[in-house]
Structures are given as C-alpha cells and as structure tokens.
Amino acid sequence: MEVKERxxxxxxxxxxxxxxxxxxxxxxxxxxxxxxxxxxAGVELDGVAAIVAHLSKRFExxxxxxxxxxxxxxxxxxxxxxxxxxxxxxxxxxxxPDQPAEARVSDVSDxxxxxxxxxWLIAERIITRVMGIESLAPRSQSCSHLIxxxxxxxxxxxxxxxIVDAAIRHGRSANFxxxxxxxxxxxxxxxxxxxEDASAILRPQIAIGKAWGVLGMGDxxxxxxxxxxxxxxxxxxxxxxxxxxxxxxxxxxxxxxAAAAIIGAVGISGDQPQNDEACALAGINEAGLVAxx
Numbered sequence: 001m002e003v004k005e006r007x008x009x010x011x012x013x014x015x016x017x018x019x020x021x022x023x024x025x026x027x028x029x030x031x032x033x034x035x036x037x038x039x040x041a042g043v044e045l046d047g048v049a050a051i052v053a054h055l056s057k058r059f060e061x062x063x064x065x066x067x068x069x070x071x072x073x074x075x076x077x078x079x080x081x082x083x084x085x086x087x088x089x090x091x092x093x094x095x096x097p098d099q100p101a102e103a104r105v106s107d108v109s110d111x112x113x114x115x116x117x118x119x120w121l122i123a124e125r126i127i128t129r130v131m132g133i134e135s136l137a138p139r140s141q142s143c144s145h146l147i148x149x150x151x152x153x154x155x156x157x158x159x160x161x162x163i164v165d166a167a168i169r170h171g172r173s174a175n176f177x178x179x180x181x182x183x184x185x186x187x188x189x190x191x192x193x194x195x196e197d198a199s200a201i202l203r204p205q206i207a208i209g210k211a212w213g214v215l216g217m218g219d220x221x222x223x224x225x226x227x228x229x230x231x232x233x234x235x236x237x238x239x240x241x242x243x244x245x246x247x248x249x250x251x252x253x254x255x256x257x258a259a260a261a262i263i264g265a266v267g268i269s270g271d272q273p274q275n276d277e278a279c280a281l282a283g284i285n286e287a288g289l290v291a292x293x
Contacts, residue, residue, distance in 0.1 A: 003174040005083070007278055008120045009112060010073065013087065014222075014293060016122075017068035023059035025052050032122045033113055040127040065094040069256065069290045070108070082123070083112045089127065090290050092260050103260045105131045155185045155255060155264035159287045160192035163255075163266055167283030168194060171271070179270035179279060182207040183255075186263050188215055196270070203269040209245050210252030210276075211267030216242065218262070220293040221252030221277065251276030254292040255284055263289075 012031060019027040029052035032038070038045045038054075045051045072088040087108040094101050106129050113123040160183040171179045178196035180203035185191050195204055214221055228235040228248040235248055250273035255264040266283060268276040277293055284291040 003170075005120070006073075006075075007174075009075075009083065009085065010278060010281060012112070012120060012122065013070050013073070017070060020068050021066050023055075023062060023064075025055035025059055028052070028055055032125075033115065036122055037124040038122075038127075039125070041129075063096045065097060067092045067292065069292050071285050071290045072288065073285060081114055083120070085110045085112070088290075090256070090258065090260070101260065104129055105258065155183070155191060157191060159289065160264070162287040163280075163283035163289075164192045164194050165283075166286035167266065167268060167279040168196060170279045170282035171196075171275075174275065174278070176271040176275050176279065178203075179268055179276070180204045180207040181279070181283070182211050182267045184208070184211045184215060184265050184267070186215065186261075188212055191264065199270050206247055206269035207251075207267040209247040209267065210249065210269065211265040213242070213246035213248060214252040214254050214267075215262070215265045216246060218254075220254050220291075221248065221273070222250045222293045224248035224252070225250060225273075249273045250293065251280065253277060253280040253284060256290040256292060258290065 016028065016031055019031070029048045032048050032051060034048055035046070036048060036051065038051050043054065045054050069090045069092075070087050071090070072086075074086050075083060076086060077084040087110065089106045089108050090103060091106065092101050092103050106127050109124075109126040109128070110122060111124040112120045115121055163183050164181045167181045168179055178199040180195040180199045181193065182190060182204070183192045190208065193204070193208075210221055213224065217224055219227070224246075225248050235246075238246060247267075251268050253266045254262055255266065257263050266280040268280050270276060271279075281291050281293060
C-alpha cells in the first residue's frame with residue numbers, strides 16, 4: 001500500500017471521528033459512497049440518505065459529549081479500486097456535561113472505494129462493540145482499579161521508543177523532511193527524543209512545545225489549531241502565560257491508554273504540520289496505544 005493511500009485512509013478515519021464528535025450528520029454522510037452501508041448498534045443502513053437521516057435523528061437535541069479515537073489500522077486486502085481494513089475504535093461519552101464519562105471499545109471493519117474523482121470513501125462500515133467501562137470519572141476510586149489493572153497507567157520508555165522509531169520510519173517512507181520527535185509522559189517530562197540528521201536547530205524545541213501544549217490543554221494539536229483560529233485573543237494570552245511554550249498546530253498528539261487516561265503526548269516538527277501529525281499517529285498506532293489529534 002502506498003504511503004499516500006494510507007494517509008488518505010487515516011485522514012478519512014480522523015474526519016469520521018471529528019464529525020461524529022460534533023454530531024454533523026451531513027458531513028458524515030459525505031464520507032460514504034452514494035450506496036454506502038453502515039452497520040452499528042443493531043441497525044443496518046443502506047445509502048447515504050438513510051445514513052444521514054438516522055444520524056440526524058440520533059443527534060437531534062442530544063446533550064451527549066463524545067470523543068472518537070482510533071488505532072491499530074490494519075489493511076487486510078487491497079486492489080486498485082477497493083481497500084479493506086480493520087480498526088480499533090475507542091469512544092468516550094458523557095450523556096450530559098455534568099455526568100461521568102463512559103468508554104467503549106469497538107472493532108470496526110471497513111471497506112473503502114474510490115469515487116469518480118479518485119477520492120477514497122467508505123463503501124461499508126461495520127462497528128461491533130467489544131467491551132465497555134461503565135465509569136471513567138476522574139479521580140474516582142471506582143475507576144482507579146481499572147486503570148491500574150490495565151498495567152498501562154504510565155508511559156514506559158519501551159513504548160516511547162517504539163513511538164519515536166515508528167514515527168521516523170513513517171517519515172522516511174513518505175520522504176518527508178528530517179524530523180525531530182519528542183515523547184512526553186503525562187506530567188510533561190521528556191521520555192524519548194530523536195532528531196534526524198539535518199533537522200533544523202529549532203525543531204527540537206517546537207516538537208517538545210507541540211507535545212507540552214496538548215498536554216497542558218487536554219486537546220490534540222488539530223483541535224487546538226481550530227480553537228486558536230476562532231479565539232486568537234485567548235491563545236495570545238495563553239502564549240504569554242505559558243512563556244511561549246504552546247504551539248497550537250497539528251503535530252502534537254495526545255496518547256491515551258485503553259482506560260481513557262492520558263498517559264503522554266507526542267510532538268513532531270520538521271515537515272508540514274499534517275505530515276508531522278501523520279508520523280505521530282503512525283508511531284502511537286505501532287505502540288498499540290490510542291491517539292487523539
């Protein structure tokens with residue numbers, strides 16, 4: 001599979017999560033082929049019109065807050081016109097702003113096809129719920145044993161090293177410019193770092209700043225970029241408060257474990273922001289963790 005095609009699929013997955021979190025049914029419909037099929041929660045929907053109608057009704061008047069994250073993208077088959085893949089999807093959900101969060105892990109089986117313009121779209125998506133965690137209330141005693149029991153409450157050096165190596169490997173395979181890659185733990189401490197030969201002298205500081213900023217704000221770099229565009233005064237003040245350490249651009253990606261806890265962040269600088277982000281996603285995926293861009 002060519003790197004460009006894989007990036008197209010990864011962008012499609014990220015867009016699906018983005019629009020689902022914002023309950024934009026029409027935008028979600030545009031990610032499907034006209035005769036696309038969606039199977040979820042015991043409902044089978046055929047065609048974009050049926051998908052949009054169902055999602056519009058599902059979203060109408062809802063106070064739910066969700067964050068859809070994906071990882072472990074595996075291409076199972078491919079031709080010139082179709083691609084089949086499996087993904088792990090983790091969904092964090094609050095039924096209302098003042099309610100505790102819940103999480104569910106789902107297996108997603110996707111088939112993609114090209115439209116007349118040569119763009120990859122979803123031809124079929126089957127979402128199967130595998131497991132759920134009933135409560136993810138922060139600092140809750142009832143949740144703490146779940147996080148500790150996962151054995152992944154802290155980001156290890158081994159995991160951070162896998163992320164850095166895989167991110168750089170992805171950058172080389174895509175012929176990106178030389179990268180600087182930083183991995184921080186949840187407390188903002190540097191765990192692993194590599195700077196490729198010829199990566200510019202300010203790239204390390206930018207990479208660390210991207211990771212530090214997403215940890216400080218609790219949102220991925222792509223989300224921070226959108227917020228900075230709509231609230232420039234706030235982010236100007238935020239830059240002053242953080243002594244210029246926050247870089248609200250893609251390339252900073254949060255790392256979560258299966259129990260929804262933020263255990264660290266990756267920051268990458270060297271190429272275009274979307275390419276830096278693609279490398280970070282590849283690294284986190286390789287480590288078997290969950291990325292939030």
